[in-house]
Amino acid sequence: MDDSVLILGAGPAGMSAASRLLSSNVRFSVIERSDVVGGLAKTIPFGPFSLDIGPHILCTRPYVYDYNERMYQFIKEMLGDRLILYEPLNRKYLESVRVDGDEFIYPIQIKNALQNAGLGHALRIAYDYVRSRFQSPSNPDDGISFEQITTAQLGRSLADLFILKYSEKIWGLKCSALSSDLAWRVGEFSLMSVLIEQFSNLWKDARSQSGHPVCYPAQGIGLICEQIKEKIENAGGKVTLNACPVRILHDNGYIYEVVVREDDTLRSYHPGYVLSSIPINSLVRLLDPEPPAEVIESVMSLRHRSHLCLYLIVNRDRVLREHCIYYPDPEIPFARIMEQKNYSGDTCPDDLASLAVEFFCWHGDDLWNKDDPGLFRIAIATLQELGIVREDEVLDYFVNREQYAYPVYDIGYANRLRTVTAYLEDLKNLKLIGRSGTFTYMGQYRAMEAGSNAADEIIQRRLVNEDPLIQEVVRP
Template sequence: MDNNILILGAGPAGMSAASRLLSNGVNFSVVEKENIIGGLAKTIQYGPFSLDVGPHILCTKPYVYDYNEKMYRFIEDLLGDKLIHYETLNRKYLETVRVGEDAFDYPIQIKNALQNVGFLSALHMVYDYLGAKSQSPHNSNGNTSFEQVITTQLGRSLADLFILKYSEKTWGLKCSDLSSDLAWRVGEFSIMDVLIGQISNFGKNLRSQSGHPVCYPEMGIGLICEQIKANIEKANIGEVKTDSYPVRILHDNGRIHEVVVCEKGTIQSYHPNYVLSSIPIGQLIQLLDPKPPVEIIDSVLNLKHRSHLCLYLIVNKCRVLREHCIYYPDPEIPFARLMEQKNYNQNTCPDDMTALAVEFFCWYEDDLWNKDDSGLFRIAIPKLEELGIVKEGDVVDYFVHRERYAYPVYDLGYADRLRTVMAYLGGLKNLKLIGRSGTFTYMDQYRAMEAGSNAADEIVSEFTKESGGGLA
């Protein structure tokens, strides 16, 4: 099959690229191995429940979470009145970090933090912070760890409170073995900035009753990709094929000339002008024919991914949590995060029932990954009962969703290995890498969508140049 563009993966990056190609009249095919689209930002339909794979929220302006005006405007235009604005509805987006018996608000609130740790402990944290800011996080060989950067930003006592513990739980490695590149997801943090900002805004915060500047699709985060797919199906350009995946990628003289795809059990060959790949970079490398050199394969095999297990509990209650989601840094608690789907939008669950998503992080095929649904439920429910969240008798059903390639792991050696792989793939002139797994970058949804959109725009520009001003 001859198509101008072949997109591997129908997550936010791949579908954003498809949307841009559609708007420019460029033919394309999207192939997705699963039977539903959306990647890590999919919404699973389970009877009358619409369930996201973990918590998702999108900013409508600069805020605590990641914001991208271009992608927000795109989503706003795409979904229209199907996009719920918390600020307009005077709704708050509530997250807490549970440390022992204490619940720390996120973003950090000075009054709440002081109540939890006590005034003397807070003074000690400020003292630690001031001492840490006078020190450099860099060591002599330049291989700075995540632990060094975070303790410099926060001070040891505040960093130890939950950020370092939660990070080790998420990534499965000691923070001293994680790269400082991971710190950008935490962001630049200053206790003084928090104090100054909250004191200067104290009066305004008392008067303000508005909600937080975030938005959410009315029936789940997966609606974004599903709406793009619906737009494609209405047009005469492009196609999205599920239950389809590449099995061989043939290349020669610095270009991919054929991609063999298994489509619902039938083999099809594509001869694309360009390939946009958001599939895991390790899978891409191993599909190449001829095979890359041994050092390239070794490098990509040593790029690690953290896997994600989501245990969904269907609960015979109208609502369970006050918060949208809760983080649990305590290593004695087996799960890392807890989310109530109904708190994002009540229409995602029946009126008289709710759904909890209990999230675990693990390594692919470790003991936790290999637990069946019942085994994972038996691990979670005693702790949920102990924490006073939900009783086993209130759970009427449950199931587990698994994502093998959820989080690229930034260990201390990842950057050199990734540069080696990227240098090789850069030799394939009609290949563009997009998305979290495709680029091995721990990026948020806005950034993934922008990467796909920008890659599509680059292709449109190249087509325009090749055709002397018009699209091919």
């Protein structure tokens, strides 16, 4: 065993940790099961196209989305002129919600919702919203549902208009079965903070002719992790792709060996520290000896929502006005569509467009098991009905499948997660990072910060004590 760091997963958290360790001359290895870095924030090359897995945008200052000054400055310095800054270019980031034929601005704005709803419905929305201000739960806990907290924040009428229907589409559960943590603990997605921000900026935004304070890498969101990978390789390091851990051996409170399948070969790593961003369910099942039955039962009950992204290559120079459109209506089979070219013209040829059509499902269900042509047939019928694109305009298509997309915060998940993390905390040289690694619904900035902070913790330990943390391990 040595004092190096083994990073499991090359998504934003893992690559951010690797970058921080590299800058401090700490030896590390990164393994990634896919053939490309970036995790859910990767960019898929397809001929002349560079395609993201659904919409990604990053803020340049506090706004209605996830923001982190440290991570923004890191990305800005690393990418330089390859980072498109919308605000100085007077570009808007446009999102909308289509409900029963009406178009609403997203993030939802109270004024816009009232205008589109009609007088009678608007009065009901306003009444429910005002009444909700006096009924908000003051001490939410794991027994309060997402439905309860959302209706308390927005009022029943406004919540029903979009948030509840869309949430049930994403998570595959009734909002009464989802934990209030979706609204209270995931700060960058807090519904109330979004509405407050939109309401306070309403007059300013109406008068402003400048763009939105967001940015985007010119060659796709995956450029961030790809650039870190290039920096590692230029320094003589390596990120091993198509590599998957198959066994994690531990003893006396320390991990002492990780067996990894790299292509068709098994390789053993003997790290001093392990940073894991792989799904927590997978990590626990790899441990040898295996955890107690209670831990295994708890982790197996932590579910992830799976994600299917159907990419359409369209014989038009542009399809949508918006960057992305949300569809909460249950009759529409997909949840969201985005146009890649609207993020950056460098990601698509001038004369062609690409749409990403997103579906949410459970791993192994009928939708997940659809082949590419089957999913295309489902999508194109609705896209034609909506007047978005005709089948004869589609030149090509393919599907990307992500099993572990969104951690599901159902009622009672927090107690089960605490049981699992309490056990893993006893492994003193293991640190969980990232969305899937920590089973936390977080944005890219927050995931990168978590990876960077974990690396800083290791660096600090090494400064305090020159001996590796794992020197106490007794290896069988």
